[in-house]
Amino acid sequence: MADTLTRTEPPEAKTAPAPTVIADAVDIVYRVHGAGTATGRGAATAALGRILRRHRDGQERGVRTVHAVRNVSFTARRGEAIGLIGTNGSGKSTLLKAVAGLLPVERGRIYTDGQPSLLGVNAALMNDLTGERNVHLGGLAMGMSRAQIRERYRQIVDFSGIDDKGDFISLPMRTYSSGMAARLRFAIGSAKDHDVLLIDEALATGDRSFQKRSESRIRELRERAGTVFLVSHNNKSIRDTCDRVLWLEHGELRLDGPTAEVMREYERFTGGRA
Amino acid sequence: MxxxxxxxxxxxxxxxxxxxxxxxxxxxxxxxxxxxxxxxxxxxxxxxxxxxRPTLPAYVRRLWHRRHFITAFATAKLTAQYSQAKLGQLWQIMTPLLNAAVYYVIFGVLMNTKRGVPDYVPFLVTGVFVFTFTQQSVMAGTRAISGSLGLVRALHFPRAALPLSYCLQQLQQLLFSLCALVAILLAFGVPPTASWLLAVPALTLQFTFNAGLALVMARLGAQTPDIAQLMPFVLRTWMYASGVMWSIDTVLKDRHLPHALTVLLEANPAAVYIDLMRFALIDSFHANRLPDHVWAWATGWALLAGVGGFIYFWKAEETYGRG
Known part of the structure; x- marks a missing residue:
């Protein structure tokens, strides 16, 4: 790409904070099984065909690869809030998952300080349980101790605003409105202090007042934690929360720099404010 | 960390x-x-x-650190199961009781079968409950990773927590079944004796065995989800071979089977754990009906499956939920 403006990393000043995440020439490749046939995965004949073909030429033909991230390098430091931007399918979420250690890298390495964690406990929560029990379950799933959960329980419930309209926390989560459930999930997920926090479009949930509260919560987490990564299509929330932005396009790192500069280029690229 | x-x-x-x-x-x-x-x-x-992937000692330490999550997840799954039912948690005890009632009606009343076994209904129900414990643990283990990919892909925890938690849920379920079983034993005039306490070591060994087997199946099921479709047939075959509905020692007494087959039938872990529970709970099930070295077999199977299964699962720790 001719107009790549990626700058070389500035020489480390003596006062530069310690690095928390180092990506070293990272490539990520997805393997999709059962793709690439016209009939798709569902058809039994297609599955049979795949097996037969594999037998004949001795290699896996039903597997397609998707090169999601190409040769991305960056160093994130303590105290930074880094936005990840790019058009749909540019590899932002994939890169985030790899930083979290939840996806393998094809080439290169990702080094991290401690265990970076994705914000979100949705998968650990159960709709049939009460909000109260979900707070405990979610906290334990994130690795908090029982004492920590007890200590922060009130805070989590107050922040979610679930009890503002009556005693909803003692009702099963399936009775919540989608907004209420999203607020409780965010409140649980952000209750833990993280060394490196990874947020994927989490700010889009809840009503306007809750969005404001979650933005300030992110700022708090950022002050207490090491580093925050934020994936978002909302340019305003990137501007409000991040001081550095990585711009990915087609899996390549197109630009890495201060928020204002990168966002200006990005908006020129996408054609106006998104 | x-x-x-x-x-x-x-x-x-x-x-x-x-x-x-x-x-x-x-x-x-x-x-x-x-x-x-x-x-x-x-x-x-x-x-x-x-x-x-962490080292084995570090892995065990992290798993221990997550013990409260393992128990909370098991209890949550157990309670969530009947939360939509009107009778709620009453079903925990009603389900095994109804199960036993079906067996009583079919085998005890309709067929009036004894098959040369005294206290046939308690004999049968004990066998069914104990085998169900292993069967459900293996089934839950097979789906433990492949059925919880959302959780595995979002959060960090030692993945062994999932199959272990599912086994714990099955243990809790079995304890409810045992309450029903005690009621049945008393109803059929089986007196409570001190030997009932032997159920504790027997179940501990069986739980260790189940957990190990569930860990093995969790790894296999994570790599090839198709195994979950196959397992019900394997497990049913295993059940028929394990003397749940018939007495292995009675059958062996009458016939002259090849020695290898006899050993195979008697060393079958499911049969071993079933017979130990029958020996512990049913007064008329005497020690002479147990195969030789039965406690050694029970301990051996538990250690082999428990330790081997754990290491086998840990070896692929970094691959779960990927691809």
Whole structure:
């Protein structure tokens, strides 16, 4: 790409904070099984065909690869809030998952300080349980101790605003409105202090007042934690929360720099404010 | 939680950054050479490779750290099961009771079968409950990873927590079944004796065996989800061979089967654990009906499956939920 403006990393000043995440020439490749046939995965004949073909030429033909991230390098430091931007399918979420250690890298390495964690406990929560029990379950799933959960329980419930309209926390989560459930999930997920926090479009949930509260919560987490990564299509929330932005396009790192500069280029690229 | 896993990285002395490598004469003003590699920078600050498999002792420590999650997840699954039913948690005890009632009606009343076994209904119900414990643990284990991919892909925890939690849920379920079983035993005039206490070591060994088997199946099921479709047939075959509905020793007494088959039938772990529970709970099930060295078999199977299964599962820890 001719107009790549990626700058070389500035020489480390003596006062530069310690690095928390180092990506070293990272490539990520997805393997999709059962793709690439016209009939798709569902058809039994297609599955049979795949097996037969594999037998004949001795290699896996039903597997397609998707090169999601190409040769991305960056160093994130303590105290930074880094936005990840790019058009749909540019590899932002994939890169985030790899930083979290939840996806393998094809080439290169990702080094991290401690265990970076994705914000979100949705998968650990159960709709049939009460909000109260979900707070405990979610906290334990994130690795908090029982004492920590007890200590922060009130805070989590107050922040979610679930009890503002009556005693909803003692009702099963399936009775919540989608907004209420999203607020409780965010409140649980952000209750833990993280060394490196990874947020994927989490700010889009809840009503306007809750969005404001979650933005300030992110700022708090950022002050207490090491580093925050934020994936978002909302340019305003990137501007409000991040001081550095990585711009990915087609899996390549197109630009890495201060928020204002990168966002200006990005908006020129996408054609106006998104 | 900072772990040192950098076997592959060049050993760099931690502490104040010194001039790395053989080029020791770099300018002292700039503390690092301009072209310090990412690996050196990472090593200097104690950063570790993301998503690498911990050592076995570290893995056990992390799992222990998550013990409250394991128990909370098991209990949550158990309670969520009947939360939509009007009778709620009453079903925990009603389900095994109804199960036993079906067996009583079919075998005890309609067929009036004894098959040369005294106290046939308690004999049968004990067998069904004990085998169901292993069967359900194996089934839940097979789906433990492949059925919880959302959880595995979103959160960090030792993945063994999932199959272990599912086994714990089955143990809780079995304890409810045992309450029903005690009611049945008393109803059929089986007197409570001190030997009932033997159920505790027998169940402990069976739980260890189940957990190990569930861990093995969890790894296999994570790699090939199709196994979950196959398992019900394997498990049903296993049930018919395990003397749930017939007495192995009675059958063996009458016939002259090849020695290998006899050993196979008697050493079958499911049969071993079923017979131990029958021996513990049913007064008329005497020690002479147990195969030789039955406690040794029970312990051996538990250790083999428990330790082997755990190590086998841990070996693929970094691959779960990927691809």
């Amino acid at each position: 900072r772990q040192v896993l950098l076997d592959e990285l060049p050993a760099t002395p931690s502490g104040p950054p010194g001039p790395p490598g053989p080029r020791g004469l770099s300018t002292p003003a700039d503390s690092r050479p301009a072209a310090e590699s990412a690996a050196d920078l990472a090593a200097r600050h104690g950063l570790t490779v993301s998503g690498a």
